[in-house]
Amino acid sequence: MINIVILTLLVVIAIAIIRMKDLFAVVMLLGIYGLLSASFFVAMDAVDVAFTEAAVGAGISTLLMLVVISMTGRREITTRHKPFSALFVVAITGFLLIYGTLDMPYFGSADAPIHGHVAPRYINDSMQEIGIPNIVTSVLASYRAFDTFGEVVVIFTAGIGVLALLSVVRRPEDPEQIAVINDSMHERHLVIRIIAKILIPFILLFALYVQFHGDFGPGGGFQAGVIFAAAIILYTMLFGLSTARRVINQSLIRLVAATGVLLYGSVGLATLLSGGNFFDYNVLANDPIAGQHLGIALIELGVGCTVAVVIIIIFFNFAARREMQLNNKKQHQDKKNKESSSC
């Protein structure tokens, strides 16, 4: 029953997103949409997915969009031409898709074709073959490890793309100026800074728990990486980009991102060299189950490193770009002021 309520709310929010002209409100609605779909995933028993969606959809993606809006302006211009052709296309497509659903198995039916094929094997045999209780982790990291490797490479590539598009050459910073900015921020954000200082260690600890407890409960490298990155991003927002840069060495974390992918790939190579198939962890140790445990722990570590660092890199580059634009604007204005005063 609860899924019908949540789905209806999702549709309402989506319609509100169409009608809003203020992009800030649109992005906030998108955050609510992400959180609601995370609770829908909990109702659908997909706890691992809900975890990820709550951290990504409600947290990180909202934040990235807000940073971009602060650079590009928050008003959407009303379009002059009428959207009838778009409505027509959408209506036809929607009608055809609904016609297609009439043959689909009903929601929740146990004999739907999707529950045939490989799913029973995962549920029935994964305890003997892999030896960990969380089936999602064993499918993600062992049965479909090659697929996950591809996903990690995609994330890594997206990180490289953002770096190529946005990275700016940094001028050496004036430590006095940083201190001045820091003091002014300290006055303005005292309460939230103290609360964040209390919370950030726990968030990092929780990320590590999610990383290493992923075999037994919901969790794993993807979730842990996102949560870890969220803690660092919180720190960056409250204590300033330059302070965060001192804590987190930029070239070092780029290395960590690459190391994560390398670690994942080299586990695959190690299995090949030990005489097994690619990502067949059974050969990694004397006991096949122990080999599976080792292999899954290693590649989850690789995934966690890559995801966390790529998201941190993405946020840092957006924030640095914004800072650069603000500085340019300030210099421009200063120049103008000087010119007008000299006149």
Next chain:
Amino acid sequence: MLMGLFNHWVVIALMMIGLYIVIAHGNLIKKIVGLTLFQTSVFIFYISMAKVNGGTAPILADDIIQYSNPLPHVLILTAIVVGIATTALALSLVVRIKETYGSIEEENIQDQDNQTFEQSNSQKDSKQEKQA
């Protein structure tokens, strides 16, 4: 039938809303929001396909017989994180477009492109006339 297919229809509605935003709105950020809606509707579709009535979360325990299907969970779990990475790439493209054109509205960008195209054409024409 209404209850059995309600999830699928909501997914289609969300998907079409996303598609409509991508087609009908000129603002690039709004377009990315539309793409995100579209993407999330696919996630919801996969996850609601995986649900089995009376099943629980796919974490093995002794006293449980029926589990939901873990395979779609795996596919969507990775897709969500890949989704945020690609969205970030799209957003960084938007930032660069804003820096180059000074606007993120599709119409303005197209107008500017047309102007530069015409200018370069007229320059070429004048050059050719000179050569002639």
Next chain:
Amino acid sequence: MDIVINISSGLCLFVGSFLCLSGGVGMLRFPDFYTRMHAAGVTDTLGSAMILIGLMIISTGFLVFIKLVMILLLGMLIGPTTSHVLAKAALHNGLEPQLGHEDADNKETTSSNP
């Protein structure tokens, strides 16, 4: 013993859900940003705390209880902080609270000293 536990937990859950509901009504009906935020603040501190306490009373097992306590602590820490930050941001950006029904010339004097 069983009935006491059930009734007390039910009472806590009822009070919690009532507070959440009243918070929702307040969000819709209060006139300006600050009063609305008061409604939201009540919802996410006392409302969720009562619901969590109600769940703690009927929780089976130590681990579930500890997890609920941790969620409660986290909520107690984060809820007031977010309200504070929101109010501060609104004030910083020049949103002035509505202070009763006053005449136009009275308004200036009241809003100038926050």
